[in-house]
Amino acid sequence: MDPVKKTAKELKAERRALQERQRAEKAARAAGNAAVPSKKPASGSGASSTVGSTTATSTTATPLSETSGSTKTTDSKQRHSLTKEINNKEINNKQVDMFSHLEITKGANTGLAPKEIHPAILVLGLQFSEFKICGANARCIAALTAFQKVIQDYKTPEGTTLSRHLPTHLSPQITYLVNARPMSVGMGNAIRHLKWEISTIDIEMSDDEAKKLLCEKIDNFIRDSITVADRVIVEYGLQKIQDGDVILTYARSSVVQQLLLEAHTKGIKFKVIIIDSRPRLEGKKLLNCLVNAGINCTYAFLHAVGFAMRDVSKVFLGAHAFMSNGALYSRVGTAMVAMMAKEKNIPVIICCETYKFTDKVQLDSFVMNEQGNPNDIVNISTTLTPKPGLLSEWLNKPDLKLLNLLYDLTPSKYITTVITEVGMIPCTSVPVILREYK
Known part of the structure; x- marks a missing residue:
């Protein structure tokens, strides 16, 4: 049997299983909501006892709704992750042979990110993968600015120094950005420059002074290598x-x-x-x-x-x-x-x-x-409301x-x-x- 067709059948079966699972979860949630009836307080002599029972029901229903909400959020994340994984498999199986060695960018997966990833890096990875930040200069400035926030929130563990441990702390942050979208040449050069600046920090310097100095070094790099450099290029270009x-x-x-x-x-x-x-x-x-x-x-x-x-x-x-x-x-x-x-x-x-x-x-x-x-x-429509092409x-x-x-x-x-x-x-x-x- 042709392996490509076999893989397509397997992916089709996975999609069908995902749809069946979603329908079953939807039916279970509907049945759970129907099992908890809403009661209204009645008027007359039995009002006090009815109010009491309503209060008791309300107190027990609150944690149930919270659990249901969290379960719903978790299920939604799992379904989204599984659907995204299936789509990535399908796309990878349809690569052009000459370029099959180039991995298609999977995008940032904020739901499965390690705990040590800084929130600023999570946001940046999502912006990179969705091409909301484009251009070598814009990507480099955004990455260095995010690293400034990582450095400001960093605390050196006991038994080590900032110049030795900070590069280890930055490594998973960099890896996450690379997984979101391959690093540009300018970003690579800027990160190497940052690591070199970290290695030159005096070990006798306090953490607060060292972090302040590193943030200043990052600002200097952005100013000298990008902002001022662009102004000089413009002056030459006017000629x-x-x-x-x-x-x-x-x-x-x-x-x-x-x-x-x-x-x-x-x-x-x-x-x-x-x-x-x-x-x-x-x-x-x-x-x-x-x-x-x-x-x-x-x-x-x-x-x-x-x-x-x-x-x-x-x-x-x-x-x-x-x-x-x-x-x-x-x-x-x-x-x-x-x-x-x-x-x-x-x-x-x-x-x-x-x-x-x-x-x-x-x-x-x-x-x-x-x-x-x-x-x-895929979309080749030029209308304001694109239709499937x-x-x-x-x-x-x-x-x-x-x-x-x-x-x-x-x-x-x-x-x-x-x-x-x-x-x-x-x-x-x-x-x-x-x-x-x-």
Whole structure:
């Protein structure tokens, strides 16, 4: 028997068993509610005894309702967890073979989280898994801010020191975030920097002083590596924008958005073409921001990039990470935009902070990548009230598989220059920056 069909049958049986269990629990709760009749106090001579019996019934019914409520909550969590587990199994069994080594993000499971996980990390993991916080800079700032709360609430156990025990306390917090969604390169570099700062703390320093110092170090990292770095990148980027330019950008990069807004504030006359793609449609947020600022914008999808390139003078793109071989790792679709611009001899300018540089070398988008939930690309309806489309039953079609890659790799030959806080450099100088500023 075909193992794929057998697995599908097993999953179908599990769903049927889950539905039967839910119906049985619902019938049991209905029977339990019917067994406790509501009594009203009667008027007349027997009023006192009736009131007494009603009071007695009320006192015994209160713990019963509390128990029923807690049982209902527990059952709801178990059903939700079991349904989520079945869905994850179905999706994992329908992976594209070439990308089967990339695990699909399961999302944050707050119900089964270990007790040592801080509430701020639980909330952050849920926001990461649901893509409520997107972008390398936003994710890094949110993670470091959550770690500040963890450090503030931390207490060093007896018989050890903060510099030795705190990294052990942070490890499960980091693991939980990674399980919610794979860590970005910038987050990894920031966490390594935090661990290094912890290791340099004087063991003679009191816990309160050490925690205050660590929180200041985190604030300094956010200020120097992200906030101030973005301001410097914007100042360098203004040198590349002149009156009459038609600038094309893809999706939404926070530093590119700051650059375009600053250029408009300086009085430079230019137009912007925003290229976007499903399923995140991040470019809509950038479009809304630029239009509200009074910038002339055009919005198009990725399949129209060839047509949109006809009038473009420069391409500005953001970055998720830069590899030491000069390759750009960014949201999927970036490579297509850069290659099309190179074909038209249009300069491709990347805005990237140096904390996103990494020693890793990557030659393609297959070995290392992040795979999103395929269900995100199922809905193809453009109406305000989406209706089930042709892909709504894709899990029940054995010959249909969906792939939702989040990133791609752009080779260095398609990139003109990289604007960083240390200056404008060719992308082949990434290893030099890593060596000199590490």
